[in-house]
Amino acid sequence: MDELRWQSYTACMISESALLGALRRYWGFNSFRPLQKSIVQSLAGGRDTCVVMPTGGGKSLCYQLPAALLERQTAIVISPLIALMQDQVAQLGQMGISAALLNSSLQANEQSRIMRGASEGAYRLLYLSPERLARADTVAWLKSIPISFFAIDEAHCISEWGHEFRPEYRQLSSLRAHFPDRPIAAFTASATQRVRHDIVEQLRLRNAHKCIASFHRPNLRYVVKQCDARTQSSLLQKALRSYADRNVIVYVPTIARVEETVSFLEEQGISAIGYHGKMGADARRRNQERWMSDEVRVLVGTLAFGLGINKAAVRAVIHLALPKSIEQFYQEAGRGGRDGLPADCVLLWQKRDAALLSYFIGQIADAAEKKRAWQRYDEIRGFVDSKMCRHLQICTHFGENPKWKSCGACDVCGSEPDWLSLRPKAEPAAARRAAVPSVGQSARGTPQSAGKAGGTSADGAELREILREWRRVAAKQQGVPAFVVMHDTSLDELCRARPASLSALLRVHGFGERKVELYGEQIIAELARFREMANTRRR
Numbered sequence: 001m002d003e004l005r006w007q008s009y010t011a012c013m014i015s016e017s018a019l020l021g022a023l024r025r026y027w028g029f030n031s032f033r034p035l036q037k038s039i040v041q042s043l044a045g046g047r048d049t050c051v052v053m054p055t056g057g058g059k060s061l062c063y064q065l066p067a068a069l070l071e072r073q074t075a076i077v078i079s080p081l082i083a084l085m086q087d088q089v090a091q092l093g094q095m096g097i098s099a100a101l102l103n104s105s106l107q108a109n110e111q112s113r114i115m116r117g118a119s120e121g122a123y124r125l126l127y128l129s130p131e132r133l134a135r136a137d138t139v140a141w142l143k144s145i146p147i148s149f150f151a152i153d154e155a156h157c158i159s160e161w162g163h164e165f166r167p168e169y170r171q172l173s174s175l176r177a178h179f180p181d182r183p184i185a186a187f188t189a190s191a192t193q194r195v196r197h198d199i200v201e202q203l204r205l206r207n208a209h210k211c212i213a214s215f216h217r218p219n220l221r222y223v224v225k226q227c228d229a230r231t232q233s234s235l236l237q238k239a240l241r242s243y244a245d246r247n248v249i250v251y252v253p254t255i256a257r258v259e260e261t262v263s264f265l266e267e268q269g270i271s272a273i274g275y276h277g278k279m280g281a282d283a284r285r286r287n288q289e290r291w292m293s294d295e296v297r298v299l300v301g302t303l304a305f306g307l308g309i310n311k312a313a314v315r316a317v318i319h320l321a322l323p324k325s326i327e328q329f330y331q332e333a334g335r336g337g338r339d340g341l342p343a344d345c346v347l348l349w350q351k352r353d354a355a356l357l358s359y360f361i362g363q364i365a366d367a368a369e370k371k372r373a374w375q376r377y378d379e380i381r382g383f384v385d386s387k388m389c390r391h392l393q394i395c396t397h398f399g400e401n402p403k404w405k406s407c408g409a410c411d412v413c414g415s416e417p418d419w420l421s422l423r424p425k426a427e428p429a430a431a432r433r434a435a436v437p438s439v440g441q442s443a444r445g446t447p448q449s450a451g452k453a454g455g456t457s458a459d460g461a462e463l464r465e466i467l468r469e470w471r472r473v474a475a476k477q478q479g480v481p482a483f484v485v486m487h488d489t490s491l492d493e494l495c496r497a498r499p500a501s502l503s504a505l506l507r508v509h510g511f512g513e514r515k516v517e518l519y520g521e522q523i524i525a526e527l528a529r530f531r532e533m534a535n536t537r538r539r
């Protein structure tokens, strides 16, 4: 039986047109991002695969698409956060791909319903937490399921050398022994050579197809500035005023600083919400949703926020303390500009952060762990102190060897956001905002000018508000976050393209067949109503 199954994989070379067809049909996307196609083919062909791709590169699709195509089989996806798995299952549902999440917070009867379904091969993807997979009864049960492959998301959590080590991930190293003939694929956005090696070793990957994308994110501008507490607050204020109406993440090191920063900003009349690991699950989810649905633009969080967060249009990520490592900085900062448009990644650090970090490292009892922590500390100190291009430093850190020496998009190379430079503004903000680049443009402009595409005309801004309101209501009815109904990029494109028919809507980015089926009539009706309204006014 196992022998037969194995053969069915190796025989499974999916044609390019079938891949593109699925991309169109389910996702509503026109083309693959770099490396996606070869990763999908590798997985569909049953090969162990190790993927290192920056945040926002599109890793989820790399395992979701082959899973969708391997009919009557189920891909088992391991991911560290329940909230994240819930979002993915909801999104897959909206795309017409059958998926479920099995976790202990579900009612017993709900769990057995899902398990029964899985045994019958009802799901293309089944999400599990690493703890769940470690249970002997889960392993025994999984052996009766037609598994297509295992996908380990955020795989760097398995390595002590990584900055997000999770002991539960260690147990994944027995996966190979339990399922010797199932392909295993590992995905991470954050891996130095050492961590990569660890992932391959621990998961016992065999002759793995290794796909390593470049870590260079040309649409990000890295800016590092050392300051004192006073300057830091005033810069933060200036920054948030200048990114008004845009999504911003502010990272702070402690829970106390989350609360402090939120109230400071509220006092200044800037609305912000907090997010940290000690919040109740409900409050956390509520806050995350308020931010996801653009209700509040500024989110202040500890690093608990963001692992795999799927919000594409973030225009700035501001760190108010020195991160523990370059990897941590890179990953958190990388949550900006996932839509490919310009975003600022600003690190405003204080001398005392360094002192605090060294103090905590001094407290680490385990000698090996302490050594690793010091190494990470030295690297991040080197990063902020260095006079070398920030982009170049990051690429070098991840083992790349870029040809260029200067980027034009970092403080060292002489690029800074207006709010940081002392020079008076050369032109009024309104004039700058008028220059809105089209979505998909990846060259750098000022982040202030990117953002609300379709908001150039008063009429576009109004339509955007109407569609956002429609999205809010639709999301509420379905009990899913707003971005699951439709991403901001799709919203912007709707405002530009204003499709008048279902077939025209199918051509809009992010609208696959299922989504058009679900919402097409409503959206076309909203757009028609809007046109009608605009015509009446004109008359």
Ligand code: ADP
Binding pocket: 029, 030, 031, 032, 033, 036, 053, 054, 055, 056, 057, 058, 059, 060, 061, 189, 308, 309, 310, 312, 338, 487
């Ligand atoms: P990662 O896990 O690598 O951080 P995600 O899988 O969350 O990235 O994808 C980031 C964003 O890119 C998502 O909004 C996703 O829909 C989008 N995306 C992925 N692949 C494509 C593609 N081929 N074309 C357009 N958008 C894509």
Ligand code: MG
Binding pocket: 059, 060, 153, 308
């Ligand atoms: Mg991801």
Ligand code: ZN
Binding pocket: 388, 389, 390, 391, 392, 406, 407, 408, 409, 410, 411, 412, 413
């Ligand atoms: Zn540079």
